[in-house]
Amino acid sequence: MDIKVIHNSNYTLNLITTKKFKTTRIQVNFANDLNIDTVTKRSILPYIMHSVSKNLDSREKMSKYLENMYAANFNVGVSKIGKTHFVAFELSIINDNFTFNDEKLFKKSIDFLNEIIFNPYFNQEIFKEETRLLKEFYDSVYANKMKYAIKEMRQIMFENELYKIDPLGCKDDLEKIEFNDLKDIYNNMINNDLVTISIIGDIDIVETQKMVKDAFIFKDRIFKPVLLDNETKTFNEVTQIEKVIDVNQGKLVIGYRNESMYLSEDYYKTLVFNVLFGASSESMLFKEIREEKGLVYFINSSYDPYKGVVFISAGIKASDFDNVLKTTENIISNIIKMDYNDDFISTAKSIINNRLIEGLDSNLGIMSRVFRNSLFDQKFDIEEIQNQIFKVTKEDISNMAKKLKLDTVYLLRGDKDE
Amino acid sequence: MNKHEFTKINEVLYHEQLDNGLNVFLLPKEGFHKSYVTFSTKLGSIMTKILDKEENIIDLPMGIAHFLEHKLFEQDGKDISGSFAKNQANVNAFTQNNRTTYLFSCTDKLEENIELLLNFVQNPLFTIEGIEKEKGIIASEIKMYEDDPNTVAYMSLIRNMFSKHPIRNDILGTIKTISKIDKSILEKTHKTYYNPKNMVLFVTGNFKVDEILDFIKSNQENVNFNCDSKSYECITVENETVYKEKDEVNLEVNVPNFLLGVKQGPTDYNLENIIKKELCFSILLDLTIGKSTSNYKNLLSKELINDSFGLDITLEKTYGFFLIGSETYKPKELDVELKKILLNLKDEKLSEEDFLRTRKQIVGGFIHALNSIEYIANQFTKYYYLGTSLFDILEVADSITMEDIENTKNAFTNEKAYSTFTVYPKKNDE
Numbered sequence: 128m129d130i131k132v133i134h135n136s137n138y139t140l141n142l143i144t145t146k147k148f149k150t151t152r153i154q155v156n157f158a159n160d161l162n163i164d165t166v167t168k169r170s171i172l173p174y175i176m177h178s179v180s181k182n183l184d185s186r187e188k189m190s191k192y193l194e195n196m197y198a199a200n201f202n203v204g205v206s207k208i209g210k211t212h213f214v215a216f217e218l219s220i221i222n223d224n225f226t227f228n229d230e231k232l233f234k235k236s237i238d239f240l241n242e243i244i245f246n247p248y249f250n251q252e253i254f255k256e257e258t259r260l261l262k263e264f265y266d267s268v269y270a271n272k273m274k275y276a277i278k279e280m281r282q283i284m285f286e287n288e289l290y291k292i293d294p295l296g297c298k299d300d301l302e303k304i305e306f307n308d309l310k311d312i313y314n315n316m317i318n319n320d321l322v323t324i325s326i327i328g329d330i331d332i333v334e335t336q337k338m339v340k341d342a343f344i345f346k347d348r349i350f351k352p353v354l355l356d357n358e359t360k361t362f363n364e365v366t367q368i369e370k371v372i373d374v375n376q377g378k379l380v381i382g383y384r385n386e387s388m389y390l391s392e393d394y395y396k397t398l399v400f401n402v403l404f405g406a407s408s409e410s411m412l413f414k415e416i417r418e419e420k421g422l423v424y425f426i427n428s429s430y431d432p433y434k435g436v437v438f439i440s441a442g443i444k445a446s447d448f449d450n451v452l453k454t455t456e457n458i459i460s461n462i463i464k465m466d467y468n469d470d471f472i473s474t475a476k477s478i479i480n481n482r483l484i485e486g487l488d489s490n491l492g493i494m495s496r497v498f499r500n501s502l503f504d505q506k507f508d509i510e511e512i513q514n515q516i517f518k519v520t521k522e523d524i525s526n527m528a529k530k531l532k533l534d535t536v537y538l539l540r541g542d543k544d545e
Numbered sequence: 546m547n548k549h550e551f552t553k554i555n556e557v558l559y560h561e562q563l564d565n566g567l568n569v570f571l572l573p574k575e576g577f578h579k580s581y582v583t584f585s586t587k588l589g590s591i592m593t594k595i596l597d598k599e600e601n602i603i604d605l606p607m608g609i610a611h612f613l614e615h616k617l618f619e620q621d622g623k624d625i626s627g628s629f630a631k632n633q634a635n636v637n638a639f640t641q642n643n644r645t646t647y648l649f650s651c652t653d654k655l656e657e658n659i660e661l662l663l664n665f666v667q668n669p670l671f672t673i674e675g676i677e678k679e680k681g682i683i684a685s686e687i688k689m690y691e692d693d694p695n696t697v698a699y700m701s702l703i704r705n706m707f708s709k710h711p712i713r714n715d716i717l718g719t720i721k722t723i724s725k726i727d728k729s730i731l732e733k734t735h736k737t738y739y740n741p742k743n744m745v746l747f748v749t750g751n752f753k754v755d756e757i758l759d760f761i762k763s764n765q766e767n768v769n770f771n772c773d774s775k776s777y778e779c780i781t782v783e784n785e786t787v788y789k790e791k792d793e794v795n796l797e798v799n800v801p802n803f804l805l806g807v808k809q810g811p812t813d814y815n816l817e818n819i820i821k822k823e824l825c826f827s828i829l830l831d832l833t834i835g836k837s838t839s840n841y842k843n844l845l846s847k848e849l850i851n852d853s854f855g856l857d858i859t860l861e862k863t864y865g866f867f868l869i870g871s872e873t874y875k876p877k878e879l880d881v882e883l884k885k886i887l888l889n890l891k892d893e894k895l896s897e898e899d900f901l902r903t904r905k906q907i908v909g910g911f912i913h914a915l916n917s918i919e920y921i922a923n924q925f926t927k928y929y930y931l932g933t934s935l936f937d938i939l940e941v942a943d944s945i946t947m948e949d950i951e952n953t954k955n956a957f958t959n960e961k962a963y964s965t966f967t968v969y970p971k972k973n974d975e
Contacts, residue, residue, distance in 0.1 A: 195902055256845060264851070421679070442689050
């Protein structure tokens with residue numbers, strides 16, 4: 128595998144050559160400030176651009192075109208890292224040698240993305256349809272009670288912070304978007320966003336570079352994304368919220384602040400802490416609360432290093448609430464006191480290592496890592512990460528547990544729970 | 546050892562049946578860091594009985610296959626997954642209607658991990674205490690699914706399509722049925738259904754074929770299951786008339802969830818060329834209701850479907866059905882429109898150009914899927930148990946004609962085979 132990162136004055140190009148996969152993946156990524164005024168408009172925009180373009184001006188034409196490209200997977204999506212909002216266009220195609228007559232699918236797919244990005248077709252009908260689809264998507268989150276609980280909890284924990292913004296936007300703002308807003312938001316994205324183009328597959332570097340240069344004519348730009356969100360609040364009391372609806376299983380979400388940021392001194396220590404604490408089925412939360420006490424089917428922790436927060440989520444019986452909370456506190460206190468078997472540490476490190484290496488067998492995994500590296504100006508260096516993980520000690524993990532500050536406890540529960 | 550080369554897709558598969566009956570498949574993947582191994586048996590939720598040595602039929606408690614899957618991980622009170630984690634492996638398992646699969650992926654120590662897998666699946670060490678604790682964990686899993694509208698709609702629809710086939714059973718069982726599970730029935734079920742003759746081991750990733758095969762052989766040399774009871778295959782077959790044609794429930798959702806099922810009759814359970822049948826159905830549905838069709842466009846512009854719209858084809862040995870569904874604020878109108886489309890399929894003219902395009906779609910979809918070693922192992926095993934090979938897909942696709950697709954239309958003509966289920970929001974009457 129060979130990785131080449133080229134910083135141009137108008138876009139960054141990440142080229143990854145490998146013969147390992149039967150497909151080639153291309154991603155064009157736009158980045159700008161995460162902002163409540165623009166986030167929902169920036170969310171609907173790519174879905175409209177995904178539906179039609181000037182030369183493929185109906186959904187049927189668009190679908191047929193992609194089907195003819197051997198069922199090319201064309202997806203758009205939005206996400207956030209820190210205080211930055213991302214809009215991504217992604218295409219995956221099979222390698223030319225698997226086509227019937229050695230068709231030039233790769234060249235065709237670069238041209239296709241050019242058409243999508245530079246020849247959008249804004250029309251009322253598609254705008255109305257995509258608005259409905261996004262609205263129904265927001266509405267449907269309620270059907271998944273864990274997702275819903277996590278979403279609600281974040282609205283409370285980050286009430287006055289940027290972090291509260293969902294990268295997909297929100298329903299109230301969606302209803303306010305007018306058809307005429309689309310052009311502005313599009314022009315702003317095309318002319319001002321940080322653009323990153325990433326390609327992974329069995330490609331020729333020189334040829335691809337030229338193809339991309341000819342197809343993607345962007346103006347020069349200077350945009351520095353803010354990738355870490357340090358915003359926090361001072362508080363003395365834990366916020367406790369309980370919401371009752373008609374469900375069979377309660378959903379518990381706990382939020383901590385730890386202010387351990389990506390690539391800071393504490394980053395790798397927190398990664399190990401998190402896996403040992405709750406982010407695997409070998410973690411202390413899982414072992415103690417599921418396997419020892421039989422209280423849950425699932426419980427896990429997650430860590431957002433771009434914000435410095437840790438969350439726990441679990442499906443519980445509401446009557447076990449105190450027990451689960453108490454056990455969680457005990458686990459944290461044992462980690463701080465270093466009162467546990469060292470096996471937990473070696474296992475956590477082995478799990479992280481395994482996940483790192485497994486990521487190298489997925490073209491999406493590699494591309495995402497190379498993309499993130501290019502944002503943070505980091506080298507692709509798996510060994511360095513392995514070294515950093517290896518160095519983490521029991522004391523380090525104890526110190527990371529000490530940094531946890533309990534902020535919010537949210538319980539969504541049924542009304543007839545015993 | 547048999548070697549099969551699939552030059553069109555650049556894959557080579559090795560197969561050997563060991564002396565104890567275990568079927569071993571090896572698919573080396575050069576350049577991969579990860580290996581992925583599945584170990585599967587034909588015990589699923591539709592296996593509900595055992596034949597004892599006097600040929601008496603013994604009923605198994607509903608949910609036993611899934612319970613057994615959970616409990617095999619406990620080796621004398623200790624969870625085996627920790628041993629995998631230490632070996633840079635991640636172990637898991639799942640239970641389906643027709644089989645149970647144990648699996649791991651690893652980036653190191655492949656042989657040691659294979660040994661761990663074979664040993665824990667073949668040598669249960671249940672404890673009474675562990676069995677009782679598991680009942681609480683599975684009860685929590687059951688409650689989780691009771692809150693999931695997709696699962697509720699899916700299971701309810703299946704129960705409405707089938708009146709007696711064990712496909713009606715919840716894979717997890719119910720809190721009542723799992724309470725009856727004890728050590729002796731777990732041991733008996735294990736002995737009967739985990740005989741190596743019933744099992745398939747699939748190894749894929751970066752390894753030397755001879756070394757791994759020798760290793761597996763020596764591990765299995767003395768493994769023989771002597772058992773007086775026998776597995777009892779379900780032979781319940783129903784005709785295509787559904788048990789109940791329409792049903793609904795109110796749950797905590799905002800958007801109603803609509804699901805339509807079309808049940809298949811006994812003649813369609815014939816396993817000959819099951820891949821061809823699946824592909825024919827998939828092509829037909831693509832041509833009539835796929836994303837590039839006018840039907841799809843109409844459903845979208847009438848606001849009857851959204852991005853959750855999906856199709857599913859299930860063809861198994863003793864049952865089969867198609868599902869079409871979407872979250873929708875207009876479930877009643879969607880019901881009418883979908884039935885109109887499917888019942889009128891017979892008169893729909895299919896175009897040759899569209900048909901040729903579906904061939905490209907099959908190639909593209911399959912090549913994409915082959916990037917995933919998980920897909921290869923799981924799908925290969927599924928088709929192996931159905932008596933066919935995953936790697937034949939492209940050849941089979943080549944052989945399909947317009948006439949085959951025309952004939953497939955017959956599967957949708959009988960209105961008695963249709964059943965619908967809708968999840969509505971709770972009424973706010975308080």
